[in-house]
Amino acid sequence: ILNSVFLAEAINKGLDLAIVNVKKIIPLYKIEPEDQEKCLNVIYNRGNENPLFDFIAHFEKKAGRTKKEKSPDESLSLEEKVKQRVIQGNKHDMENLLMTCLEQYNPLQVINEILIPAMKTVGELFGAGKMQLPFVLQSAEVMKFAVDKLEPFMEKTEEQSRTSMVIATVRGDVHDIGKNLVDIILTNNGFKVYNLGIKCEIETMLNKVDEVKADAIGMSGLLVKSTIVMKENLEEMKKRGYNIPVLLGGAALTRSYVDDVCQPLLDSPVIYCADAFAGLDTMSLIKEGKLKAPADDAERAGQKRPASRVARPEVREEEIDRNVDIPSPPFWGDKIVRDVDLETVFSYLTESVLFRGRWGYRRGKMSREEYDDLIDKVVKPEFEDLKKHCMDNRLINPLLVYGYYPCNSDGEQVIVYQPDSEEELTRLSFPRQKKAPYRCIADFFLPKENGVRDMIALQVVTVGMRAQEEARRLYDSNQYKKYLLFHGLSVESAEALAEYWHKKIREELAIAGADGATMDEFVVQKYRGSRYSFGYPACPDLGENRKLFELLKPERIDVFLTEEDQMVPEQTTSAFIVHHPQAKYFTIE
Structure with missing residues (x-):
């Protein structure tokens, strides 16, 4: 215990390298506050005249007490036993403990005075980097289990009095993991959440607000286009006279966009929420009547206007090499592939992205040794078990359609031709950077005036509708941790399939010689x-995806576009491949 506290203190003070026995290191949240205090007294030589003797006496007494105890639980009060079950994500004997609680408390007291404080502790541990997201969801599962057991004993008026939110993924957006995490965290911290699902029109949200007299609206969305829909939704709310707090969240949102563009549209607060716990903090302020709109600041609101369109520069700083061999594809047109080996797809997963990004196993305040131990002993075994489960039950089904087409550039457009004629099939349009090196994706293809055809490869890959259905089943059955893990794996499997097939395309074009290992x-x-x-940043107009879909017709593998140009199932990616060696990622500003 002393070594664990010392290591944590040293890391906080700047230690970045240590040699330790990881089996002897205990995460701080598992060390009782009194024990931590005794350790800190020794480390900093503080407290009474002899902190070392005090430390020894404390743990000798504790050791003697432990020998007599049959289990750690026996020294805890009933209330603490229930709290620890929630914090540790352990349902063992929870129903019996709750029934005993009901002999002393009414159901609402159990929720407000025991369960919710336990979830607050979970949130604090997460915020301090001492607990990872999967363990938070495990705690939420126990909380949901407990509330479900208590609800039959509650009066209807108690159920109706909770602070409430209507939440949805905005029109045209199919991504729901972020919204669902908010639902889980809020619901299991005592709030009432009306989750309207994905692709939700503002009309539907407002009707629900009127029906249930909700205290707030939450809007979620993944891509840039969804942020525009959120802005339009706020304009509609203003027009109709709605004046309740709005919480906005999503990968493409920024605090400045919410503060400068969205907040001025409403008199009520419009709040940027970076994650589910920011949503929880905001709803807590609403519950306490303490949430205020940011101060009206004309300069902050900015009178910001869209940047004026700039003319295409006559001189480009980046010269594109035109003496590049044009690869010869094995066929022209498109082809459907249904027999992709799932184990091969899994080999293209980027584990760090899956573990840290999708699953939320971030290091936080853990030492490097603690974190590596967590990955080796908990995360990787979960990973292997889940992959086997998916293969055994055919939950992830890789499918794709891809093809090769002749093309040329024409300014900021790429003309895609019918393979066996001069007929134009479509024109893909791309923006140009407004400052040096003035890149535009179209520059990487031979101009039509050269008189030589270039080629472009296209692909749409998916892991199938079954994956989306399984994620929904896990969420609906309150298996929150399994939902997070499966959803993350299925989405990253689609990315892995895209990476794998891009590799296959390079091999078919005989340009894979420069590939990394x-x-x-x-x-x-x-x-x-x-x-x-x-x-994405180099070609942000999602609407161009419709042209790619017209060429490949991925509805043949049950992939479709929403009215806002996003793909269904969610676990799907589309792409075009540029063979030119100078073509790399860049950002349009």
Whole structure:
């Protein structure tokens, strides 16, 4: 215990390298506050005249007490036993403990005075980097289990009095993991959440607000286009006279966009929420009547206007090499592939992205040794078990359609031709950077005036509708941790399939000689050319995806576009491949 506290203190003070026995290190949240205090007294030589003797006496007394105890629980009060079950994500004997609580408290008291404080502790541990997201969801499962057991004993008026939110993923957006995490965290901290699902019109949200008299609206969305929909929704709310707090969240949102663009549209607070716990903090302020709109600041609101369109520069700072061999594809047109080996797809997963990004196993305040121990003993076994489960039950089904087409550039457009004629099939449009080096994706293809055809490869890959259905089943059955893990794996499997098939395309084009040897090298584009997707920084217009879909017709593998140009199932990616060696990722500003 002393070594664990000392190591944590040293890391906080700047230690970045230590040699320790990881089996002897205990995470801080598992060490009782009194024990931590005795250790800190020794480390900093503080407290009474002899903190070392005090430390020894404390743990000798504790050791003697432990020998007599049958289990750690026996020294805890009933209330603490229930709290510890929630904090540790342990349902063991929870129902009996709750029934005993009901002999002393009414159901609402059990929730408000025992269960919710336990979840607050979980949130504090998460915020301090001492607990990872999967363990938070495990605690939420226990909380949901407890509330479900208590609800039959509650009066209807008690149920109706909770602070409430209507939440949805905005029109055209199919991504729901972030919204569902908010639902889980809020619901299991005593709030009432009306989750309206994905692709939700503002009309539907407002009707629900009127019906249930909700205290707030939450809007979620993944891509840039969804942030525009959120702005339109706020304009509609203003027009109709709605004046309740709005919480906005999503990967493409920024605090400045919410403060400068969204907040001025409403008189009521419009709050940027970076994650589910920011949503919890905001709803807590609403419950306490303490949430205020940011101060009206005309300068902050900015009178910001869209940047004026700039003319295409006559001189480019970046010269594109035109003496590049044009690869010969094995066929022209498109092809459907249904027999992709799932184990091979899994080999293209980037584990660090899955573990830290999708699953939330971040290091936080843990020492490097503690974190590595967590990955080796908990995360990787979960990973292997889940992969086997998916293969045994055919939950992830890799499918794709891809093809090769002749093309040329024409300014900021790429003309895609019918393979066996001069007929134009479509024109893909791309923006140009407004400052040096003035890049535009179209520059990487031969101009039509050269009189020589270039080529472009296209692909749409998915892991199938079954994956989306399984994620929904886990969420609906309150298996929150399994939901997080499966959803993360299925989404990353679609990314892995895209990476794998991009590799196959390079092999078919005989340009794979420059490929790196590892996934880490693929992540930093150690290969010839680039794979771009609409909706991302180099080509942000998601609407161009419709042209790609018209060419490949991925509805043949049950992939479709929403009215806002996002793909269904969610576990799907689309891309076009540029073979030119100078083509790499960049950002349009």
